[in-house]
Amino acid sequence: MPRLVAISVALSSAALGFLLLVVAASILARILYDSSGGAIDLLIPGAIEAASYALLVLIFAALPLAAGEGLIRVEFLTARFPLALRQYLDRLWLILAGCVGGLMAWNFAWETLTALQRGDATQDMQIPLFLFHGFITITSAAFALAAVLRAVTRHHRAESS
Amino acid sequence: MSPEAIGFLAIGILLLLIVLRCPVALAMILTGAGGFAAIVGWQPAVSLFMTGPFEVASNYSFTMIPLFLLMGNLAAQTGLSKDLFAAARRLMGGWRGSLALASVTASAGFAAVSGSSLATAATMGRVALPEMKRQGYSNRLASGSLAAGGTLGIMIPPSIALLLYALITEQSVGALFLAGVLPGLLAFALYLLVIVLHLKLHPEDAGRPEALQDEPLWPLLWRASPVALLFATVMGGLYGGIFTPTEAAGAGAMLTLLVALARGLKRQAFAQALRDTVVTSAALFLIIIGAEIFGFLLSVSQLSFGMVELIREWGLAPWQVLIVILVFYVIFGCFMDSLAMILLTVPIFYPLILESGFDPVWFGIVAVVTVELGLITPPVGMNLFVIRSVAPDIAMQDIMRGILPFVGIDLLRLAILAAFPAISLWLPKLLGAY
Amino acid sequence: QPTDTSAAETTLRYAHFMPAGSWQNQVIFEDWARSVEQASGGELEVKVFPAQTLGKAPAGYDNAKNGIAEIAWTVQGYTANRFPLSQIVELPGLFKTAEEGSCAFQKLYDSGVLDSEYEDTKVLYVHVHGPGHLHTRDKAVTSLDDLKGLKIRRPTTVIGKLLEELGAEPVGMPAPGIYEATQRGTIDGFMLPWEAVKGFRVDEVAPNHTEIGLYSLAFVATMNKAAYDRLGAAGKAAIDANSGMKWAVIAGRGYDQGDIVGREAAAASGTIYQLSDAQTAAWEEAGQRVTESYLTELEAQGLPARQTYADFKGYVADCRAMIAN
Ligand code: NA
Numbered sequence: 001m002p003r004l005v006a007i008s009v010a011l012s013s014a015a016l017g018f019l020l021l022v023v024a025a026s027i028l029a030r031i032l033y034d035s036s037g038g039a040i041d042l043l044i045p046g047a048i049e050a051a052s053y054a055l056l057v058l059i060f061a062a063l064p065l066a067a068g069e070g071l072i073r074v075e076f077l078t079a080r081f082p083l084a085l086r087q088y089l090d091r092l093w094l095i096l097a098g099c100v101g102g103l104m105a106w107n108f109a110w111e112t113l114t115a116l117q118r119g120d121a122t123q124d125m126q127i128p129l130f131l132f133h134g135f136i137t138i139t140s141a142a143f144a145l146a147a148v149l150r151a152v153t154r155h156h157r158a159e160s161s
Numbered sequence: 162m163s164p165e166a167i168g169f170l171a172i173g174i175l176l177l178l179i180v181l182r183c184p185v186a187l188a189m190i191l192t193g194a195g196g197f198a199a200i201v202g203w204q205p206a207v208s209l210f211m212t213g214p215f216e217v218a219s220n221y222s223f224t225m226i227p228l229f230l231l232m233g234n235l236a237a238q239t240g241l242s243k244d245l246f247a248a249a250r251r252l253m254g255g256w257r258g259s260l261a262l263a264s265v266t267a268s269a270g271f272a273a274v275s276g277s278s279l280a281t282a283a284t285m286g287r288v289a290l291p292e293m294k295r296q297g298y299s300n301r302l303a304s305g306s307l308a309a310g311g312t313l314g315i316m317i318p319p320s321i322a323l324l325l326y327a328l329i330t331e332q333s334v335g336a337l338f339l340a341g342v343l344p345g346l347l348a349f350a351l352y353l354l355v356i357v358l359h360l361k362l363h364p365e366d367a368g369r370p371e372a373l374q375d376e377p378l379w380p381l382l383w384r385a386s387p388v389a390l391l392f393a394t395v396m397g398g399l400y401g402g403i404f405t406p407t408e409a410a411g412a413g414a415m416l417t418l419l420v421a422l423a424r425g426l427k428r429q430a431f432a433q434a435l436r437d438t439v440v441t442s443a444a445l446f447l448i449i450i451g452a453e454i455f456g457f458l459l460s461v462s463q464l465s466f467g468m469v470e471l472i473r474e475w476g477l478a479p480w481q482v483l484i485v486i487l488v489f490y491v492i493f494g495c496f497m498d499s500l501a502m503i504l505l506t507v508p509i510f511y512p513l514i515l516e517s518g519f520d521p522v523w524f525g526i527v528a529v530v531t532v533e534l535g536l537i538t539p540p541v542g543m544n545l546f547v548i549r550s551v552a553p554d555i556a557m558q559d560i561m562r563g564i565l566p567f568v569g570i571d572l573l574r575l576a577i578l579a580a581f582p583a584i585s586l587w588l589p590k591l592l593g594a595y
Numbered sequence: 596q597p598t599d600t601s602a603a604e605t606t607l608r609y610a611h612f613m614p615a616g617s618w619q620n621q622v623i624f625e626d627w628a629r630s631v632e633q634a635s636g637g638e639l640e641v642k643v644f645p646a647q648t649l650g651k652a653p654a655g656y657d658n659a660k661n662g663i664a665e666i667a668w669t670v671q672g673y674t675a676n677r678f679p680l681s682q683i684v685e686l687p688g689l690f691k692t693a694e695e696g697s698c699a700f701q702k703l704y705d706s707g708v709l710d711s712e713y714e715d716t717k718v719l720y721v722h723v724h725g726p727g728h729l730h731t732r733d734k735a736v737t738s739l740d741d742l743k744g745l746k747i748r749r750p751t752t753v754i755g756k757l758l759e760e761l762g763a764e765p766v767g768m769p770a771p772g773i774y775e776a777t778q779r780g781t782i783d784g785f786m787l788p789w790e791a792v793k794g795f796r797v798d799e800v801a802p803n804h805t806e807i808g809l810y811s812l813a814f815v816a817t818m819n820k821a822a823y824d825r826l827g828a829a830g831k832a833a834i835d836a837n838s839g840m841k842w843a844v845i846a847g848r849g850y851d852q853g854d855i856v857g858r859e860a861a862a863a864s865g866t867i868y869q870l871s872d873a874q875t876a877a878w879e880e881a882g883q884r885v886t887e888s889y890l891t892e893l894e895a896q897g898l899p900a901r902q903t904y905a906d907f908k909g910y911v912a913d914c915r916a917m918i919a920n
């Protein structure tokens with residue numbers, strides 16, 4: 001579990017760094033290009049698409065992490081519930097979250113195969129789409145695993161969100 | 162059952178799940194897909210788990226969210242929050258309750274670089290709460306002013322809430338950010354007023370009066386000045402016609418990083434800013450994905466459509482529609498997570514607002530004010546929880562008592578903003594952004 | 596007059612991404628819906644979901660495939676490499692109006708050569724929009740020299756290559772972002788047909804228009820297979836009667852009409868420039884080069900690209916003659 005979360009943080013942070021770089025670099029390239037009258041051409045034609053897919057990686061890479069720290073709950077009546085009931089409910093929600101992750105992984109696994117077979121690619125940079133679908137398959141499965149592991153192993157103190 | 166009935170039932174189940182501590186995103190996904198399955202069919206519902214998340218997470222406009230979050234987190238890690246507080250404290254030195262006034266002032270400053278209320282409350286809470294306790298401030302005044310000050314994070318631009326509203330309604334991000342400036346400053350002024358009035362009634366809450374500091378003012382202001390530079394870059398670039406909104410977010414985050422590096426940002430702190438950003442982004446995107454899937458159900462159930470019909474049938478006047486919506490928001494906001502509320506309700510209410518002839522940008526401001534209110538209204542106010550997590554020894558009861566005057570003034574502000582749209586629309590119209 | 600659909604056995608949801616107030620919503624979608632309802636004699640009710648309210652634009656085809664919407668209208672080019680043969684109709688200089696282009700595209704589809712690209716849905720009809728032109732913010736473009744170094748939003752990758760050949764800097768971005776990007780100078784211009792210039796209100800930010808008619812986009816209205824199979828005899832007949840050439844031509848004509856209105860508006864607020872014959876020849880030559888490289892690429896994948904291209908040209912000639920009469 002801690003290793004899964006560490007990988008998740010590292011990958012997602014890297015994608016965030018990349019996103020920041022792409023957006024900043026494309027602004028800089030544009031300013032250079034315009035102020036030099038086109039002489040300095042460092043423009044990145046696919047910058048917008050690169051940023052979009054960086055966001056995709058950022059979000060899905062963070063999913064296993066989100067299974068622990070990213071599930072926003074609303075604490076309203078439950079503070080008055082008996083502890084056992086709260087724990088039971090928390091386990092139930094985590095297992096259902098795991099099911100959703102599993103279903104996503106299942107969907108994207110098929111989509112990965114289809115995209116691979118058909119050779120689908122992104123519009124601008126022509127990056128094969130199966131790479132992204134495959135990535136989502138893995139991270140969704142990891143999210144499902146993280147959620148189910150939490151449901152099974154979580155310690156006997158009901159957490160507050 | 163008719164699709165509309167299924168839609169209403171799903172909303173009921175959604176609320177029930179949320180009350181039972183189901184994670185908000187999961188609740189939206191389960192009820193959204195379940196209701197969609199009931200109306201359209203199981204197989205299409207299962208495929209929602211694919212297209213929904215993919216389209217949301219690869220939407221270029223949404224890159225603004227992590228970029229603005231990163232900007233705020235870097236600003237916190239590099240100590241801009243501390244510098245803001247130090248400068249505000251020096252400015253207010255000698256007044257009764259100077260630390261509480263300084264907390265709200267520094268929160269307003271921090272809001273200019275942070276798009277999140279929770280981050281603003283948490284950051285300023287960490288900086289200012291220990292200081293106020295050391296000076297003998299009462300728990301209720303200290304926690305109240307910080308929880309309220311935190312809400313400025315989503316009214317003073319940049320703002321994730323205004324951003325989401327703009328994206329849902331396809332309004333200009335720039336116009337909404339500008340529209341938030343005056344209402345944000347109004348909130349700031351009213352919060353100061355609340356503190357001053359509160360101390361007239363309960364002078365003991367301010368503890369020992371703080372001696373006037375003789376520390377020179379200018380170096381303190383200089384330390385905090387990058388905030389002005391960052392705000393000017395983002396807003397100036399946006400309105401000067403240099404940046405698109407995403408570029409403004411990227412430029413703001415990059416410049417904050419450069420400022421942080423110049424001030425000796427540690428690797429550890431940089432990693433922490435990245436981590437905080439991706440955790441918050443993932444949490445937020447889970448909710449956005451949930452809202453997207455729930456949105457499919459809202460569409461096929463034609464709930465908004467039905468409500469527009471209903472209003473026509475009842476012959477409700479526009480102001481009556483507005484009051485109904487605002488009362489709903491205020492009540493709902495007591496229990497619901499703030500951004501989830503925007504994501505869930507705006508698609509339902511927006512057609513009613515247009516149908517009633519209201520200005521969409523102005524309604525965005527009004528809706529976000531109600532969200533701000535929701536952040537500090539008991540029993541479920543996220544900013545209250547944040548303050549408590551920063552200072553676990555303060556009793557929840559004290560926090561709730563401390564926040565009440567601010568809730569009152571926010572209700573007043575909501576009424577003012579609803580009655581006078583010009584307060585929101587004057588600036589964007591003046592600068593030609595709207 | 597509207598058919599009473601309150602007792603309809605089946606509801607079909609038709610998703611598209613144009614605004615509810617657009618002419619498309621009425622002419623292409625609502626009119627089609629009423630026509631199908633009437634033809635089905637009460638079996639079908641068709642509900643139109645405009646403005647991406649039932650699925651985001653890029654997901655349109657998949658949403659029809661998966662049944663999220665029973666029917667969807669979308670742009671083939673949203674996913675590169677998925678409809679390579681269909682996108683041959685987007686190559687430069689193939690037709691002059693959306694009507695003749697749509698008619699020819701539908702004939703190409705009816706010939707069966709594109710079937711393998713659409714095997715997971717039931718295609719209702721295909722069409723194109725009218726020829727796209729160049730629109731710029733500050734600089735009027737009347738020669739290749741003027742174009743040099745300008746940052747131009749490219750509508751498709753093929754046109755991106757064309758722009759590169761002509762010395763411009765292609766930039767990729769979604770169409771709804773054009774207004775803001777042009778306003779802020781992130782791009783110097785873009786290529787769109789007149790109809791879309793008006794639809795996106797981008798004539799407000801780009802007053803210079805160069806009428807060259809260089810490219811088009813392919814569209815498809817398509818239905819979930821299982822949803823079609825489930826229909827009764829009357830329902831199937833109603834769908835069949837509203838598939839194919841008839842609606843391809845209606846959509847094409849709608850786009851031509853939109854182009855006329857859009858061109859008038861652009862002429863009123865800005866300036867329309869024409870290229871000299873010599874300049875036109877230079878553009879067309881560059882167009883031929885990218886066409887050649889696209890067809891070669893497809894042939895290398897084992898697709899009958901050259902034959903399809905030639906067939907399509909023939910269909911355009913047929914359709915042009917037919918429309919003239
Ligand atoms: Na802010």
Ligand code: NA
Nearest residue numbers: 494495535541
């Ligand atoms: Na609340």
